[in-house]
Amino acid sequence: MQHYELKQGLRLLILEDVPTDAELMEAELHSAGFDFLSARVDDQDSFLEALDRFSPEIILADYMLPAFDGESALAIAREKAPGVPFIFVTGALGEERAVELLKRGATDFVLKDHLDRIPVCVNRALEEVDEKQRRQQAEDELQRAHAELEREVEKRTRELRQRTLELQQLTDTLEWRVRERTEELAKANEALRDLSSRLLSAQEEERKRVAGDLHDTIGSSLVGIKFKVEKTLKEIEEDPRAPGLSLNAIIPMIQESIEECRRIQQDLRPSSIDYLGLLPTLSWFCRRFQTIYTTIRVEQEIGVEETEIPEALKIILSI
16 A cells, blocks of 8 residues: 655545545545545535635546536636646546646546546645645745845945945045145245245345445445545655544544444344344344334334244344
C-alpha cells in the first residue's frame, strides 16, 4: 500500500448523486492514508453553499448528475475557487471532451472502474497546488524585493538629487565668494597702487623739499662763508693785522649752517624716535609748531599705543 505525506484535515468536496460511489472514493483515500473531512453534494445550490461555507481544498466531481453536471460545476469552481484542484470521477468520457475540459481548468480525470487511481491523482493535484503556492510565494517575495529595491533606488535618487542640489548651492556660494574676494582683491590692489603712487609722490616732494632746504640754507651759508674766507685771505695779503675781525664774522655763519643741518636731519628722521618713541616725538612736534605759530592752538589726540605702531610706519608718521 502506498502512503502519502499530506497535511492533516484535508477538506474534500464530493459532487456525486450516488452515495455508495462517494463512499468508495473515501474508502480509497482512507486506505491510502489520507486524513480528510468530506462533504457530499448533488445539486447546484448545495455545491455553491459548500464552496462558500466548507471552503474545500480539493473537489471530486461526477460528470453527469440528474439535477446538475460536472461541466457547469467546473465553471463555477473556476470562478469562485480558482486555485482548488478539480478532478472528474466519471464512468466514461471521450478523449476530445476530456481535453476540452482540461483546457477549461479541470485538473485530472479518474474512471469509476479505476478508483484506485484517486489517491495518486489527489496527491499529484495537491503537490501541484503546493508547487504553485511556492512559486507564487517566490514571485510575491521577488515582487516585494523588487518593490523594496525600487523604493531604495528612489530614496537614493532623492538623496543624490538633494546632495547634488546642495553641492550646486555650495558651488554657487563659493563662486560668489570667489568673485567677491576677487573684487576685494582688485580694490585692494588698486588702493595699494594708489598708495604706492602717493608714496612715490611724497618721496619726490620730500626730495624737492630737502634739495630746496640745502640750496636755500646750507648752500647759501656755504657761499657766504666762501666769500668771507676769500675776502679774509685778500685782507691778510693787504694787511696782516686785520684777519681776526674777518674770521670772527665767519663763525656765526658756520654755526647757522650747523643748526640748519641739524634741522634738516631732524626733519628727515627725528632722533627722538629711537630714544623716546613716536608718541613723544609727535608731542614735541606739536610744541614746536605752537612755539613757531603762537596764534594757532594745537590740541593733541592720540588713540593708539606705541606698541601698536609698526617700526616701518613710525618714520612716515613723523615726517
